[in-house]
Amino acid sequence: MTTLYQYTLWLHASAGMLGLALFWIPIIVKKGSKNHKRIGRWYLNLMMATGLTGLLMALMMFFVPLAVSPPPANLSPEQISELAASTQQRAAFFFLLAFLLIASAQRATLALVAKADRQLLQRPIHLVAPTLLVISAVYLAWLGLADSSVLYLVFAGLGLFIGTGQLWYAFKPTLERGEWLLEHIRSTLGSGIAAHTAFFVFGAASVMEELFSGQMMLLPWILPGVVGGTAIALLTQSYKRRLGSSRSTR
Incomplete structure (x- = not known):
């Protein structure tokens, strides 16, 4: 299982x-x-692959935590139990990131295909990812409240915002004119x-540790979510103004 996790991690990181190299x-x-x-199609396919491998990693972290993070031989049973619980808790964050990637990559693609006809988006198979994103966000929020974790609460809010959206x-009932394009951009x-x-x-952890310390270590975790969430909100309002108030049928 450890070997499978390491191989999945390599695919996920690659x-x-x-x-990321294609994003901009x-x-x-x-x-x-x-x-x-x-290039946009390549990017979204890579994000789907990243999300699916991340989901597999999260499942292994949650169900076989000691295989993913083998404990040192000198740990007591209580310490081993704490290590397993800690790994399972981190899996909650991985679940949210994985569902965020999967739901967003899927919706960005489907929005262009469906345009104003949303029957494709209403199929049960295409509702699974955003629904699981909302569920994982609620669970992460519960953990964040229990542990007073700002990181968990910020990403739980972001997951709820995107999933429910x-x-x-x-x-x-109705879409604004050209709103399918906005949904593509948001996703x-x-x-x-x-x-x-x-x-x-994760990828630049050592560099981040050199640049930030103490509470500032939260900055690289939270900054993309805050900046990205703000950009989504601002773009939504901007495109709504540009597209006008005209409505289109489904």
Whole structure:
């Protein structure tokens, strides 16, 4: 099991790093161009792969924590139990990041396919990811309140914001003109938040430890979520103003 976890971690990190390398290209190049569409599709596929491997890692952390984090031989049974509980608690955060990546990458793709016709988005198979995102966010919020964890509470709020937003979008009575494009942008940014958080916290952990200490260590964890969440809210309002108040049918 330890070998499977390490192999999955390698795939997860590789897909995530490749995705981050591509993230900014579709944002910079001309929208609707061949490069925007092609590289954007590669990015979303890599984010889906990153989310799925992250989900597998979270499942292993939760159900076989001691196989993922083998305890040193000199630990007492009580210490081993604490180590297992700590690993399972960290799995809750991994679950949220994984569902955030999966739900966001899936919705960013489906929004372009479905456009104003949301019957595709209302299929049960396409509601699983945002529903699990909401559930994992509620669980993480409960852990955050119990442990007074600012990190957990911030990401629980972000997960609830994105997950409930996706579910509402799929079923709300009407759409504003061109709102499917806004849903695509929101979802793409949502995947970027999760990917950048994972990079700063795990991929660049040693660098972050050199730059931050004490409570400031929370900054690289929280900053992508705060900046990304703010960007999503601002872009939503900006595009709503640009698109006007015209409505379209489903």
